[in-house]
Amino acid sequence: MCGITGWVAFDRDLTRDREVVExxxxxxxxxxxxxxxxxFDRHAALxxxxxxxxxxxxxAQPMSVSTPNGDVAMVYSGEAYNFTELRDELIAKGxxxxxxxxxxVVLRGYLVWGEALADRLNGMYAFAxxxxxxxxxxxxxDRMGIKPFYFSPTRDGVLFGSEPKAILANPLAGRTVDADGLREMFASVKTPRHAVWKGMREVEPGTIVTVDERGVRERTYWRLESKLHTDDQDTTVGRVRDLLDDIVRRQLVADVPECVLLSGxxxxxxxxxxxxxxLREPVRTFAVDFVEQAENFKPNELRxxxxxxxxxDVAQHVGSDHTDIVLDHTQLADLDIRRKVVAARxxxxxxxxxxxxxxxxxxxxxxxxxxxLSGESADEIFGGYRQFHDQAVQKTDAFPWLAMVNSPLEGSDLVLAPELRTKLDLDTYLEDRYGEAVAEVERLDAEDEFTHRMRVMSYLHLTRFxxxxxxxxxxxxMAVGLEVRVPFCDHRLVEYVYNTPWSLKTYDGREKSLLRGATRDVLPESVVQRVKSPYPSTSDPRYGAALQAHARDILAxxxxxxxxxxxxxxxxxxxTLEADRVEAVQRSQLERTLDLSVWLDMYKPDIAI
Structure with missing residues (x-):
């Protein structure tokens, strides 16, 4: 895993701009x-x-190959999990x-197949x-957008990078955030291609962007497509397990120490x-926990x-080498950690x-x-979130994660200044983005209304959430130099489960039926029967009090x-509320306001509304 950046300028000799590229x-x-x-080439720097x-x-990179007609050079971030098969195929071709x-393998694959290389890759990647x-x-x-990738067209070329900060380091890049950028920041939706910074765009997942003297062009090489599912229940469960076995085996290939993120x-x-x-030796597992969480935890519908x-239970069941990372409220509220988090994002x-x-x-x-290795994205793929199973949300024409009562994202914009809230009109922005997303979903002739609505809900989660x-x-x-792999985002699994009808995804009357059925033989019964609980949050009231103290400092x-x-x-x-009266939404508003304050101080954006 790596970070990439670069600059192409057809009217400029970039060999003179080494300091900027560095x-x-x-x-x-x-x-x-x-x-x-x-x-460096005359008009390109990587x-x-x-x-x-x-x-x-x-x-080592950048990696280049000399050909009779010129050099081909690449900067690459990610992993191609089928690189051994592609390597054998390329060797057979000479x-x-x-x-x-x-x-x-990726570079030489481009020499042989050109841009069609993208269709052959299985993995997470962003490369230029x-x-x-x-x-x-x-x-x-990559197809699912696991690895970030941004670019900013210029008068005579383009700037690009794994993260916006790489592009912003170039004097040609502006630091303006306009009204649409603010809408995207506060709307809790990730609109395709939108990068928030004015003039900057994301390379859309599953997309090839080419830049030459004629300009910038984009071509989609993969998208979620609606296809008829004909497998019965047993075959479907078996196919999910076969895919998972193959995916995990591929993603355990590395020449460095590996582990698994375990939440139970x-x-x-x-x-x-x-x-x-x-693995031949015990798998290493890590989990996060909080000081006095057992004493402070109060069960609710969300958790x-x-x-x-x-x-x-899982660690004992599989015999893993397990470590709990236990954090306290002072670490979580530390302003230096907040700055590191905002800088990372x-x-x-x-x-x-x-x-x-x-x-x-x-x-x-x-x-x-x-x-x-992480279990990220299974809820979006297999239908694990509460909103998938809420009948009111199923019938609502809105992004499902925002339509849930008591959603952790609900009301997160309410601390906005009244005049700004009026100008941004987030409700209309979200309605427009929702309509665009739904229009992308293909309906099969055989689908009844409910089945199609559940397909739409799945599509929204897989492309917007x-x-x-x-x-x-x-x-x-990556802010700490750790590579996290997401097996559930293998495009073969995503395509297969996306096209499995909702009746099969819930065949046992519960969430994530297919995943449960495919893996229950290797899991302790406690986990098989556990009800969905999202990534944990501290229940320590001292954390909320620390947020209030930071907010009072800002107000002063x-x-x-x-x-x-x-x-x-x-x-x-x-x-100024009593600490025990601060509700979850208000705590979220404090957190986002503190993040906003840090961001304004660190990035000094030009807000243009």
Missing amino acids: AMTETMSCRGPDAAGVW GHRRLAVIDIPGG ETFTTSSDTE IWDSRVRKLVMIR GLDSSAITALSARE PTMDTPYVH DLPMGIGDMDASLYLLFKAIREQSTVA VRILLDRKDRMS ADNDALFALVDRNVLSQIA
């Missing part, structure tokens, strides 16, 4: 702590920071290799290839158990159970203590492992930039 590359140092490199995972001595890295033979830049992103839920427990069957008992779009705890968990894991969580996990992990200081966006009166009311 500065862009240095912003990615957290993503690649092991090595750095830059590569920068790379490396986290060495496969072929540690041989996979290609020779000087390393055993998947990076060289400068083809001097035709003076063209080719940028390709069905998703992470399944990945843990399947990994334990593949009916604590993780720790189930975590320990480049935007104040986080989810409070759940971001801070994830960052701290990954930081602790990185001391012992370089690669971690999961990308928020994938981006969060990538940013928090001159902060015109913040209070142009935030309602000072509402913030003051929340900050």
